[in-house]
Amino acid sequence: MNREIVVSGALDLLDEVGLDTVSTRRLAKRLGVEQPSLYWYFRTKKDLLAAMAEAAMAPHAAAPLPTPGDDWRDWFLDNTRSFRRTLLMRRDGARLHAGSTPANDLDRIRRKMDFLVASGVPERDAQMAMLAAGRFTVGSVLEEQADAGPGDGSELPADMPVIDHESAFEAGLALILDGLVHRTATRADGPVQGP
Structure with missing residues (x-):
């Protein structure tokens, strides 16, 4: 797993459930990892959302x-x-x-x-x-x-x-x-x- 995989998975989750329902818990489950492992790549949900916004604008x-x-x-x-x-x-x-x-x-x-x-x-x-x-x-x-x-x-x-x-x-x-x-x-x- 790497940062790009986490962001890609988060964007897929966004498309599936909408912004209000995106959570690190759901993302971890989707990626098949423990939730704390996501903090290795993104310290906060705000950091994750910023990376998602940047990737979505590609x-x-x-x-x-x-x-x-x-x-x-x-x-x-x-x-x-x-x-x-x-x-x-x-x-x-x-x-x-x-x-x-x-x-x-x-x-x-x-x-x-x-x-x-x-x-x-x-x-x-x-x-x-x-x-x-x-x-x-x-x-x-x-x-x-x-x-x-x-x-x-x-x-x-x-x-x-x-x-x-x-x-x-x-x-x-x-x-x-x-x-x-x-x-x-x-x-x-x-x-x-x-x-």
């Missing part, structure tokens, strides 16, 4: 970084969509990720920010747009993963339009990008009042 972390010839607007959309797809790959993926710190991804984040700034996006706006898009994505996926779907006993008013999760996500993402494009163009033309 598909997004492996996505290609932007190159100087890329259109920053297209890249911004693709990057945010990749983040959403990755969160949706795991049961309770957004809850697992929420509040985690991307300690091993800081270099990639810096390179993404450098790309936006080199593309003409003011640095502070690039930072805030990446933060807003990330939080919007986590919130959207939280809602999607919590949605019980039809037959959950609740009825929407007849005059309320039903919007699927992907359409709602795309509409919100477009609003974030449109705001960033506007601010970038306005700042290129002269100073902007406000934050």
